[in-house]
Amino acid sequence: MLPSSLCIAVIFFQLQNFDIARHAFLESTVFMVYDNTKMSTTIPSVFNPVLILYYVKPYRRFYMKMFGIKEKELPKAPLSLSQTFTRSFLVLVWYIEQIPDYTLTLAYIYLFVRVRTTNDLYFSTPFFLFFFTTGVGGIASIISHIAGTRITFYPETAFLYTSLWIANHVGALGSTLGKAIIVMHRYLVFSSVEISENRSTCRRLICLQLFLPLVTAVPFLFFGFSYQTIDGHITIYSISEEGLQILKWINVSFYVVYSLFSVVLVALTGRAFIRLSRLVEVVCVCQWARNVHRPDISCAILYSSSSITLVHENRLHILNFIHFNISCG
Secondary structure, eight states: OOHHHHHHHHHTTOOOOHHHHHHHHHHOOOOEEETTEEEOOOOOGGGHHHHHHHHOHHHHHHHHHHHTOOGGGSOOOOSSHHHHSOHHHHHHHHHHHHHHHHHHHHHHHHHHHHHHHOOOGGGGSHHHHHHHHHHHHHHHHHHHHHHHHHSOOOGGGHHHHHHHHHHHHHHHHHHHHHHHHHHHHHHHHHHSSSOOTTOSOHHHHHHHHHHHHHHHTGGGGGOOEEEEEETTEEEEEEEOHHHHHHHHHHHHHHHHHHHHHHHHHHHHHHHHHHHHHTTSOHHHHHHHIIIIIHHHHHHHHHHHHHHHHHHHHTHHHHHHHHHHHHHHO
């Protein structure tokens, strides 16, 4: 979601993977117990390493070796989280992870409202228009993710669950595509003869930003669901395994193409900036750099964050690939 998840990952040596967490959840009978009331809930991400160590045998040795954990150092398998961790600790973990997420999301929304309602012409340029549409996609993916994980859905409300998945998918991929459009727009600005923020056709690019994610979301209409039983009622747990695999390949493909595309354009934009900076008079360099080159710093940050996300979401595949090559060598 937002940076607080990364902070939790660093603090608790957390390497979250949805596939592993899902298998760990299905293979365990861990419940969060408050005041003698059994509440089935999504296990907080901070506990994923604990579940992995106890319940996912193929990955147990991998994580024990990575973190330098010995077999004798492992406590007995818990029957419930409340028997292993105190209620105050569980509540503290929830606040540590959730409050920054919701706070930063609201701040994110406030930022975009201010950008779109300001009278400053500088914020009406195509760069900030793409910045706004990209942010809207990110916020849509966050809100739909929160709703999908916090609300219990039954077979009768499967269409609502599918709608949230589509909104999350379109928002996330639209946000990624928006970052690519921003990088492309900066390159077009520097490659044009007259440096103008109105170089690109904004409407066409925005339509492209919405159209491609919608096309890739069509398979969601045909995915099945996996179910679980909570208090005697059948509820929707997730989309089918086949759907998750298709979704994974779509996301990975988007990230890989975006990363390669951005590397090339960022390099070309940097070269164009160096070339043009030599042609500008010294007295104008500071003003020109502030008005034109500053958005490119944002592009570099966007690319770096997306690259980290790509590596983070696929680290196990990368590590397994490296381990396989070393073993074959």
